[in-house]
Amino acid sequence: MENQIPVIGRSQPRFDAKAKVSGTERYAADYYPPGMLWGAVKYSDHAHARLKKVDTSGAKEVPGVVAVLTCEDVAGANRVGIPPRPDQPVLADEKVRHRGDPVALVLAESKEALAAALDLISIDYEVLPAVFDSQEALMPGAPLVHSENENNILHKGKILKGSAKEALKECAAVVEATFRLPRQEHAYLETEAGVAWVEEDGTLVMIVSTQTPHRDRMEVAHALGLPPGRVRIMAPYLGGGFGGKDGISVQCFLGLGALHSGGRPVKIWNSREDSFLSSTKRHPATVTIKLGCGADGALQALCCRLFLDTGAYASLGGPVLTLALEHAGGVYRIPHVDIEGYCVYTNNPVSGAFRGFGATQALAALEQAVDMLAVKAGLDPLVFRLKNALRRGEESACGPLRTYSTGIASCLKTIMDHPLWLEVRSWEKDAPPFKRRGVGVAAVLQGVGYGPVVPDYANAKIELLEDGRIRVYSGVTDMGQGNASTYLQIAGDILSQRFGDMEAVQPDTARTLPSGSSSASRTTFTYGNALIKAAGLLRERILQRASLMLMGAAYTELALLPGRVRHIPSGRDLPLGLIASMLDSSEKVCVYSYVAPVARDIAGIDENFRNMGYPHLIFSYGAHLARIEIDEITGEVTVKSYLACTDAGRVLNPQAYEQQVHGGIVQSLGYTLFEDFQVQKGEILTTGLATYILPTAVDVPDLLSIAVQEEEENGPYGMKGLGEVCANATFPAVANAAARAAGRRIFEGPLTAERILEVLAEEHKGE
Amino acid sequence: MKIHFRLNGSDIAIETDPCRRVVDILREDLGLTGTKESCGSGECGACTILVDGESRLSCLMVAGQISGRKITTIEGLVSQGEMHPVQKAFVDHGAVQCGFCTPGMVLAAVDLLRRNPHPGRQEIRRGLSGNICRCTGYQKIVDAVEAASRDTGDKE
Amino acid sequence: MKKEFILPKTLEELWEARAVHPRGALLAGGTDLLVRIRAGRADSQALISLDRIPDLRGISTGDGEIFIGPATTHQQLLDDYSVQKHLPLLRQSVEVLGSPQVRHMGTLGGNICTASPAGDTLPALYVLGARLDLRSPQGCRTVPIKEFIEGPGKTVLRKDEILSGIRVPMPDPGFRAGYHKVGQRKAMAIAVVSMACQVWINDHGTVGRIRLGWGSVGPTVKTLPEVEKFLEGRPLSLEVLREAGQMVSKGVTPIDDVRAGAAYRRLVAGRILLRLLDLLRKEVF
Incomplete structure (x- = not known):
């Protein structure tokens, strides 16, 4: 792999894998x-x-x-x-x-x-006196977490379009439900x-x-x-x-x-226990949804009330709420919406950023309501979703137009044509004794980048070293998603250099340039765009100097090759080290500053809401299918097969892409089935990995990932962010499958064996 | 107390408190930071090492217990610059993301393949069930171990 | 405050070490003790390792029983032919105990002396009627496991005694065995409910003899002789097992904890009897 010029679009092992697998990579803890x-x-x-x-x-x-x-x-x-x-x-x-x-x-x-x-x-x-529940914290007379804040509200937001309450009355079918989503711990391996x-x-x-x-x-x-x-x-x-x-x-x-x-x-x-005690968590959420459609199955109105428990401090609670509200309308056209949410201080652990950034919770609720509505309206859940799914150029539930790539319909169609869906009814019927089977789907999205106000920029920096090697100064942390490796893939593609001819400098405020956070599905999108330009500049400089050294050879006669520039007519090679010696130090380094495009919508949007990140311009999409089996004796859920169809634009490295998809699904399978960071009166009950239950290798099946590659014109090589959208559909897809299998829905996560058995037992009571 | 043991193929002796945890001796005294710690209580497998070839948890062992034993850490799997077939397979098959679980996972896989040279995918999953990974969803790790077992099979 | 570490190589050296360090803790596999020490839930002046005393390891067969040294690791049990052949129930319980690494380190004696209500080998050992050798410098006594464990973490082991052997009677041939564990996930799980069962089915399809034990539904392993009695002479049919299951749910005494509620444990302890329907299709030993 070190001897190959990376190719955009082809699977290749990550540049960072060898040092990590050999135990020589040094993490902060080392x-x-x-x-x-x-x-x-x-x-x-x-x-x-x-x-x-x-x-x-x-x-x-x-x-x-x-x-x-x-x-x-x-x-x-x-x-x-x-x-x-x-x-x-x-x-x-x-x-x-x-x-x-x-x-x-x-x-x-x-x-x-x-x-x-x-x-x-x-x-x-x-x-x-303390307060431990987000809705109790809003009551008059509730203890104040911050005495200067008179109502415990960190942030609130509203999205209004049309007249949802009236429209609901006109709907042919309406469902209403309240969903409770648990607090999730990141549980990264390195505390x-x-x-x-x-x-x-x-x-x-x-x-x-x-x-x-x-x-x-x-x-x-x-x-x-x-x-x-x-x-x-x-x-x-x-x-x-x-x-x-x-x-x-x-x-x-x-x-x-x-x-x-x-x-x-x-x-x-930090010890694992101190990490659990002090680190931020995914916001526990309570989401109430009223959703209605017309007799033709077209979604008409959505009312949503969302409460996030942000714990004792703000952290990123404001933007998390904003994104939760922005994604609460899902992937659909809905003419009338009334969405309102509160991010509330309590004396619980601090909630903050977590993969999906509030969208995960909002979509876990909405996508279950969509299934309930499909059942009520007597429509197939996939047909229903596809009928209402946004197409490019349409107005989203929350207002702004979708002006760029919008591949949710392709994702849904891919599932519809897949054997895992086509053979679903017979599969459900073939359940073994004491097992019940169900299949569920969900459709989701995730905004890419920070939103309209906070500048979403990256400053790429790339250098030709004295010895002819290329160094990329990564401004964005690689927390495991592999962006540093992707940066080298991009640089190598543009400069025709092999992995072995390049190196990456990890973020260092003294050496790399500010390029924003490693978050918001933006690391490759934003820095990648900057790097394409910076690497292009360096390429031009190298060729220009080579041309001078060859007494004016035309660029068209020159080819950049690993470690050298070849003058094709003469067959003469100029080593890159030699060219470097002919560049002034101010020329060896190329930088480029890229700022991501943002939504320009302002009509009717509260300024504070915009500041916190509403609305986004570019979205990634996904539709997932889960086949599950419930054990009637114990209530245990086994996920038997799983299909993820994702529109995150073009794929730069299929292997790295699948890594993200698999990892996002399994982290969310944990969220769906086991992970429940329990806190009672502020006291943490799940103090370590013996009681906070993470999925092991035997708890998950092999997963299928299909990339629906619709090109995003703003993205580097047509890509969009992937790391979050892949984590949003698992909860509702599995919950929808469980509801089918159990015949009843569970409104509180995670879907533990205990909760499943409880609803199965209710069924017997009714008999 | 002086403790003699074999570490990654070399006999060594260290002077240390015999009640210190093995993971601390490896990381702090011997500079072998490839062995990770993540939970400190035997629930995650990040600190896995091989003791006489068998995968064990270095956060739940004290120095005195390794007296006279053969210890292999992730660093010891690389021989003369050549990665172990399992390590190579992890790289090639995309089994590494953040990499913090990787050393323990690789050593658990090496022990698994020693006991069962040709495991099925479900046996691989069971064999690695003591190692938590938060990034990969395990699938590419299973792919890698499966591939490593094929490669070893070819040599036999 | 530094702890001493002692690595005795014979029982005599062990007695000596214990005499010098009366408050020393016996270190077997360490998978429980070292967790408790880290959490500040165990204190000791010294760690006395049982790892290098040959008398405390190994598995032998004779006199109609299988003798297991307490420092035998779980993995050694899994690898042992006589355990595979005669004690499939114990084997099944060890197969799902902890993780591979924990099975390589942890010992049978450790699992017994920890006396956790969720200890995976305990329901099997109760059902098998295991007896334990308790040895001190003065001599040895043998007690049934049922009398050995008094409550969570509590045993009748005296300060000068160690568990020196586990004696498991070889079951009469013709039985089927099953260990059924319900945890919060499918591996590396602590039992929320578990049940060990060994059953002899008559030629005409009814239960000849059955022994059952439940974990995690009481302070110690729960045995319910009235349920065994009810099942003996009846076929293992859905109706019979449902009825027996209700008796079980009434008979167990679980508590709520962070892993599961008492009501769930009670319900599952009964329903899990339905797994015996699968047992009928399984291998006869």
Whole structure:
């Protein structure tokens, strides 16, 4: 593979795989700098309390303890988060607002000393009334999580079109239901980790597992009181992210520690339990839907009320709610919609970004309601969806026109023609004894990029090195999705270089250029577009200088080949190293800044709602089918076969594409069947991987993935973002299958064996 | 306490607290950071190593227990710059994404193929059921192990 | 506070180590003890490993029973011919215990002494009527497993004793065996309900003898002699098993926890009897 010029559109092994499979790739957790200290955090003992006194004297006396730091040691704003609500303290000052609130940071020579010191920190609290439910938090008189916020509402939003309430009355069939979606833990394999130290010139340097190095730099500087230019952040390959490392986790602790360590490096690596306690989660959601269609089966009206429990701090709750509302109308034309949602503070763990970014929850609810409506209207669920599916140029449920590639109809048609669907009724009937079978489908979408206001840019940087090799400076974290490898694939394609002739620099605020976060289905779309241009510039420069060196050969006579430029008429080769020596240092590096196009719709859209990301311009689509079997004895669900049809534009690397599709489905199968991050009165019940249940290899079937390759004209090589859309359809597809099999629907996730058996038992009661 | 054992083909002796976890000795003292830790309680398989060829969890073993044993870590599978057939198959078949579960997964697969050189897909899934992967959905890992078992078969 | 680590190679060295470290913990496979130590739920001055004492390992057959050394790993049980041939029930329970790695490390003695209500081998060992050798420097006594386990994590093991052997009577031939486990997922699961069953079917298709044991539905393995009695002499038909299942649901004493509710456990403990219909199609040992 190292000896091949990468080809766009052909499967190829990832560039990063060899070092990872050999154990030589160094993640943030793998750094142990000489002379380092260990750091760890003392977390709150209560979900909501006023801090009266934090006594660190006992902890400081533990041999091997170097420092015990509290909010008083934080020189800056002591707040992290994004505008307009940077509301999360680095170390709690006035109050603690959830059990994962950090109160003190300990630095010690050994992990043993660290543990002993954490036990000896004594905190005096005045326990306050707390609120643990998003709808209760909205009631008058509910305890206030942030005293300056008089109603616990972090963010609310509304999408109104036509007159939904009236239109519902005219509908031939209407369904109404309330769905509860669970809190999901990202459970990346590498828990939050990093090392930090202060350079001689006073620069704070850290290597940390983060999806957002450039934004972290600003947040760390602001919170700790440093000039941003004095903070350098490096993000090596991540051991998983999924949104959970979108923003600050241990960065400020690392920075604060390094500023108080007496010049020694500081390492923090969260235990799984601390990670569960302190990290963000997928928002638990309550979604009420009223959906109606006419006698012809055309969707007419949607009323949706959505409540997200955002926990104690804002994190990315505002944009998550916005995307949830934007996606609540699904892939359909609906003339009348009335969608309203609230993102509400509680004293629960903080909710934030998670693959799908709110769309997952909204679509899990809508796509079940669509199935219910199809049953009620007596229509085939696929025919019903296809009839109502958006085509390019049409107005979406939420308003804006779909002006670019819109491949949902192709996805649905692909399922319709597939044997897994065609033979479905006979398959269902062939259920073995004590088993029930069901098939379900769902159709989903996901907006690509940040939305209309926050500039969605990437700055690609590429260099011809002295030895003739090519170096790509990746501005966007690779958390496992393989974007760094795709960048080399793009550069190699344009410059005709082999993988072995190229290298990638992972994000480093001192070397790579700001290119936004690794999130929002944008990493290849945005940086890829920038890189195509930057690599094109470099190609031109190389050929131009080669031409000079050949005393004016025409470009048409020159060919870029691995490691060299060939003058075709003479057969003469100029090594790239030689050409590099003829380039000025200012020419060897090419940069290009790309800004993604955004929706221009403004009519009737609240400005705050736009700021938070509504609406998107480009969407990826998908339709999934799940065949499941329920065990009547235990209620256990087995997914027997699974088909995913995806429109994420053209496929650059089929192998990497399938990786995303498979991974998204299985992460969501966990969400659908087992994963339930249980919190009772603010107390986490599922404290580790023994009780928070992730799918293993035997819990999932082989999956089929079909790419419906409709070209997206704005995307690099015609692609669109894939990482999120593939995770959105699993919950509703499996839930629809389970409802068919069980004969009743379960309105609360996950669909555990216990819940399934409960509805099966209800059926017997009725007999 | 001085502990003697064989590590990736070489006899070594280390002076350490025998109650320290093996994963810490490997990562912190010996610089073998290919062995990962993810849950610390035996629920994920990321810290898998081979002890006398058998897959075990280095987060649930203390140094004293490996006295006199043969230990293989992911670094020890590469011999003279050549990857193990299972490692090669993982690369070729796209079984690696974030890569944090990969070392443990590869070692579990090596043990599986030692016990059962030609497992079916379901047997592969069972053999890897002690290793959590959050990125791949397991399918390409199963593909890779299946391919590695074919390749080994060809040599026999 | 540093812990001592001792690696005795004989029982004599083990007694000596225990005398020096009366508060030392016995370390078998470590898959439970080291988890508890990490969580701060076990404290000990020393770890005394049972890994290198040949007397505590291995499987032998004689006198109508199979003798298993407590430090025998689960994988060694799976690989052993006499276990495969005579104790298919134990084998099935070990097959679904933990993960491959845990089976390579964990030991049968460890699973017994941990005395978890969800311990996978325990229902099988109850059904098989296993007896346990408890040895101290002063001598040895043998107790049935049912009397050995008193409650979650509680056994009758005295401070100076160790579990030194597991004696499993060889079942009379002609039986069928099944271990049925319900967990939250299909592997690496802790039993939410489990049931071990060994049954001898008469020539005319009725139950001659049946032994049943349930895990995770009470503080210790639940046996229900009245259910066994009810089934003996009857055919394993849907109606009979449904009726017996209702007796089971009434007889078990589960609790709610983070994994499942008591009502679910109660219901499934009864319904899982329906799995015996499959057993009729299975191999006879």
